[in-house]
Amino acid sequence: MKEWQKELIENPPPLSNIYTHDEWTDIVLNELLGPHESCKGEANAFYGLHHTDESKEAISKGIKKWIASLSDEERIAAFGRKGKQNGMAGRKRSGKLNPMFGKRQTEETKELISKANTGKRRTKETKEKLSKSHVLWWESNPEARKNRSEEYKRRGIKPPSVKGLLWWNNGKSVKRSKDCPGEGWVRGRRL
Numbered sequence: 001m002k003e004w005q006k007e008l009i010e011n012p013p014p015l016s017n018i019y020t021h022d023e024w025t026d027i028v029l030n031e032l033l034g035p036h037e038s039c040k041g042e043a044n045a046f047y048g049l050h051h052t053d054e055s056k057e058a059i060s061k062g063i064k065k066w067i068a069s070l071s072d073e074e075r076i077a078a079f080g081r082k083g084k085q086n087g088m089a090g091r092k093r094s095g096k097l098n099p100m101f102g103k104r105q106t107e108e109t110k111e112l113i114s115k116a117n118t119g120k121r122r123t124k125e126t127k128e129k130l131s132k133s134h135v136l137w138w139e140s141n142p143e144a145r146k147n148r149s150e151e152y153k154r155r156g157i158k159p160p161s162v163k164g165l166l167w168w169n170n171g172k173s174v175k176r177s178k179d180c181p182g183e184g185w186v187r188g189r190r191l
Contacts, residue, residue: 005029018062 008028019027030045041047051059070078083089095101105113122130138145152159165176167189174189175181 018059018066 005028009025012024067075080086093099151157162176164178166178166187168175168177168181168185169188169190170181170185175185
């Protein structure tokens with residue numbers, strides 16, 4: 001047994017309490033690689049394997065149970081503070097303050113991001129939540145609205161015009177469009 005393994009068994013991290021002592025010891029001794037050893041590719045003990053749905057569910061339940069058992073102080077230490085309690089809340093990270101300022105994503109990174117986002121669609125519920133949060137944010141920040149308006153005027157940007165858009169409905173939802181959105185849509189705003 002190596003020194004780092006003894007240390008992990010004697011002083012397990014908070015997340016380890018989702019396992020029994022014997023399970024945690026087995027993981028440390030047989031599955032974790034040392035701090036300087038590679039765990040990528042074929043050197044990884046889990047290489048080529050996948051968690052079953054039952055395993056994913058068990059892990060999810062264990063983590064949720066662990067998070068619920070934390071005190072406020074432990075939760076803050078593990079995950080930080082949210083909202084206005086976060087030290088970075090309201091701080092600007094634009095321009096030179098942004099860690100990516102002056103840098104460009106490599107073509108490889110762009111390709112990876114594109115692949116990761118391909119086929120992902122937001123649910124209607126998620127879209128509604130985002131829409132409400134955006135509306136609430138702009139309503140609660142009149143100074144930001146004023147600044148955006150002034151910036152648009154300074155740069156000569158005009159908001160999209162609704163001129164020429166017509167109301168259409170299909171009995172379930174309503175949209176604005178120059179042309180009929182599809183079969184089953186009729187002119188008018190009322191459902």
